[in-house]
Amino acid sequence: MVIHGTHMVRVLVVWCIVASPSARAMNHGYAPSFDYKDALSKAILFFEGQRSGKLPSTQRVKWRDDSALFDGESKGVNLSGGYYDAGDNVKFGWPMAYTICLLSWAAIEYPRQINSVNQLGYLHSEIRWGSDFILKAHVSSTKLYTQVGDGNRDHSCWERPEDMDTPRTVIEINAHSPGTEVAAESAAALAAASIVFKSVDSEYSSKLLKHSKSLFEFADKYRGSYQGSCPFYCSYSGYNDELLWASAWLHKASGESRYLNYAISNQRWSQAATEFSWDNKFVGAQTLLAKEYFAGRSDLETFKTGADSFVCAVMPKSGSVQIRTTPGELLDYNQDCYHIQDMIN
Numbered sequence: 001m002v003i004h005g006t007h008m009v010r011v012l013v014v015w016c017i018v019a020s021p022s023a024r025a026m027n028h029g030y031a032p033s034f035d036y037k038d039a040l041s042k043a044i045l046f047f048e049g050q051r052s053g054k055l056p057s058t059q060r061v062k063w064r065d066d067s068a069l070f071d072g073e074s075k076g077v078n079l080s081g082g083y084y085d086a087g088d089n090v091k092f093g094w095p096m097a098y099t100i101c102l103l104s105w106a107a108i109e110y111p112r113q114i115n116s117v118n119q120l121g122y123l124h125s126e127i128r129w130g131s132d133f134i135l136k137a138h139v140s141s142t143k144l145y146t147q148v149g150d151g152n153r154d155h156s157c158w159e160r161p162e163d164m165d166t167p168r169t170v171i172e173i174n175a176h177s178p179g180t181e182v183a184a185e186s187a188a189a190l191a192a193a194s195i196v197f198k199s200v201d202s203e204y205s206s207k208l209l210k211h212s213k214s215l216f217e218f219a220d221k222y223r224g225s226y227q228g229s230c231p232f233y234c235s236y237s238g239y240n241d242e243l244l245w246a247s248a249w250l251h252k253a254s255g256e257s258r259y260l261n262y263a264i265s266n267q268r269w270s271q272a273a274t275e276f277s278w279d280n281k282f283v284g285a286q287t288l289l290a291k292e293y294f295a296g297r298s299d300l301e302t303f304k305t306g307a308d309s310f311v312c313a314v315m316p317k318s319g320s321v322q323i324r325t326t327p328g329e330l331l332d333y334n335q336d337c338y339h340i341q342d343m344i345n
């Protein structure tokens with residue numbers, strides 16, 4: 001549970017960026033007294049503390065050193081890099097990909113705002129640290145490495161990654177043993193990152209999009225629920241949400257109508273949700289597709305209806321509000337922030 005809680009904090013922080021908290025605070029009629037610039041900077045800096053692999057000279061969290069340089073060696077592949085999950089040393093590819101996707105979404109929606117406090121360059125570095133790892137892990141059109149480390153062995157020994165001596169077990173998905181959630185989520189992450197880097201490094205952006213398309217095809221063609229990271233990250237919502245989410249991102253990144261057609265022909269999968277998490281991405285897909293609905297695609301109404309229902313769960317004055325916000329206007333699913341507050345007090 002420690003993993004889930006800690007990961008959730010990270011995702012909430014990212015969602016806080018996406019939800020533009022200061023604007024929401026103003027709407028409540030009080031002047032924000034929170035230092036959102038500091039919160040944003042720290043939310044981004046956090047990722048440097050989670051970096052695995054050979055650290056660059058630009059590394060700002062100086063008490064971290066190189067670690068896990070030989071990840072993947074047992075399988076003859078170089079899987080150094082990427083991010084540790086939380087307070088542990090496992091690299092879980094599925095929530096890692098989701099995190100990269102959300103960081104990219106923030107960079108796509110709010111580049112000016114993030115740049116105005118000099119954080120956009122750092123955000124790009126954190127995205128690239130993760131997208132580089134997904135590229136390394138995607139070794140062929142039907143093979144993706146999805147985890148390094150053994151959750152049980154790792155959790156029974158709390159040590160810093162620079163010193164760890166626990167097994168660096170490698171998990172993969174392939175045509176015989178597929179994992180649609182993680183393949184589709186990796187596709188979504190790379191498509192979103194390809195948009196981020198389009199004007200920054202077009203060659204890198206094209207490479208990300210190429211891998212994204214291949215991962216989506218693999219996810220869709222070889223369907224099977226990913227249970228490789230269970231009991232730490234088990235899929236409760238199935239993989240239809242990831243397939244819709246990935247197709248929406250691929251359409252946004254490539255402009256190709258086949259990805260939008262995919263979402264339309266599978267719109268029966270869309271479900272109302274009061275959660276947006278490493279497991280359940282329906283709301284994310286609905287939000288992306290609702291934007292296309294408002295741009296004139298009336299055939300996407302199902303998704304717009306799903307997004308409406310989430311908005312009603314979030315709006316403080318809506319009759320069906322289900323999600324609380326913290327005093328600083330962070331969306332607080334499951335009241336995680338209050339639990340953390342209790343732990344600190």
Ligand SMILES: *[C@@H]1O[C@H](CO)[C@@H](O)[C@H](O)[C@H]1NC(C)=O
Nearest residue numbers: 054069070073078079080081
């Ligand atoms: C693995 O790749 C990294 C670059 O991503 C490189 O610095 C490192 O030397 C490689 N490790 C091995 C064992 O080849």
